[in-house]
Amino acid sequence: MLLTTILNQCYRFKGFVYVQAKFVRHLGQQAIEVRVRPRMRSRALCSGCGVRCAGYDHLPERRFEFIPLWGFPVFLVYARRRVDCAGCGIVAEEIPWAEGKHHLTKAYMLLLSRWARKLSWREVSRAYHTSWEQVYHAVEWVVQWGLEHRSLEGIKAIGVDEIQYSKGHKYLTLVYQIDAGQVRLLWTGRERTMKTFSQFFDLLGQERSLQIDFVCSDMWKPYLRVIRERCSQALHILDRFHIVAKMNDALNKVRAQVSMPTVIDVVMFRLFDGSWRLT
Numbered sequence: 001m002l003l004t005t006i007l008n009q010c011y012r013f014k015g016f017v018y019v020q021a022k023f024v025r026h027l028g029q030q031a032i033e034v035r036v037r038p039r040m041r042s043r044a045l046c047s048g049c050g051v052r053c054a055g056y057d058h059l060p061e062r063r064f065e066f067i068p069l070w071g072f073p074v075f076l077v078y079a080r081r082r083v084d085c086a087g088c089g090i091v092a093e094e095i096p097w098a099e100g101k102h103h104l105t106k107a108y109m110l111l112l113s114r115w116a117r118k119l120s121w122r123e124v125s126r127a128y129h130t131s132w133e134q135v136y137h138a139v140e141w142v143v144q145w146g147l148e149h150r151s152l153e154g155i156k157a158i159g160v161d162e163i164q165y166s167k168g169h170k171y172l173t174l175v176y177q178i179d180a181g182q183v184r185l186l187w188t189g190r191e192r193t194m195k196t197f198s199q200f201f202d203l204l205g206q207e208r209s210l211q212i213d214f215v216c217s218d219m220w221k222p223y224l225r226v227i228r229e230r231c232s233q234a235l236h237i238l239d240r241f242h243i244v245a246k247m248n249d250a251l252n253k254v255r256a257q258v259s260m261p262t263v264i265d266v267v268m269f270r271l272f273d274g275s276w277r278l279t
């Protein structure tokens with residue numbers, strides 16, 4: 001079976017054909033090059049506006065790294081056309097397997113970024129004999145695509161939390177969507193101030209903020225204030241950990257005032273050993 005036949009089965013593009021696959025030397029090792037050319041009489045897409053245009057000339061051949069096969073690096077080789085577009089002038093054509101300045105194909109970037117969710121970026125780069133930077137660029141591309149195409153409509157429940165990073169008091173604010181059918185990280189911001197958390201509601205916009213029914217947070221005052229100002233219609237749920245902490249504080253105060261240890265100690269013990277759960 002020919003490699004081009006396999007590629008035509010799994011990675012076929014309208015208007016382009018795989019011509020030939022062959023072994024070449026690449027960085028001291030064997031690699032596979034697959035040449036691509038435009039289909040006869042097919043017109044190129046303008047990368048500026050996406051309209052099919054008359055050809056102008058060809059740019060030099062470029063290699064686009066594809067998913068490695070049986071340990072061999074694989075490259076698609078293509079001389080991009082330039083088009084003469086009425087709206088955009090003379091610009092390079094759009095190619096479906098790669099984007100902009102990236103020299104990794106979209107298929108390879110997707111593969112790397114999928115593994116980067118399960119393994120460290122360093123491990124992914126070692127497994128695929130590529131650099132950490134390539135994995136980073138792949139993840140960056142996928143994240144950028146995701147941000148451009150995500151929908152912020154219909155969010156009914158959000159949770160806000162902070163994490164500490166680095167040394168000293170450095171925090172990030174994290175906002176999650178926590179609807180029954182969809183849980184995802186929506187936004188991160190530096191610090192845990194009112195200004196930080198307000199930026200999330202700026203992004204979401206007033207209309208969508210007012211459609212939120214539930215907000216879950218800890219008792220960090222700046223968050224509480226922002227929720228009150230920007231999302232006052234929502235039912236505000238304080239998370240269990242902080243309720244227990246506050247209750248312990250209160251119980252300690254009571255214990256200091258009144259000498260009634262037995263009942264309170266039982267309650268405390270049950271809470272800590274988990275046989276009672278606050279839900």
Ligand SMILES: [Zn+2]
Pocket residue numbers: 046047048049050051085086087088089
């Ligand atoms: Zn155009």
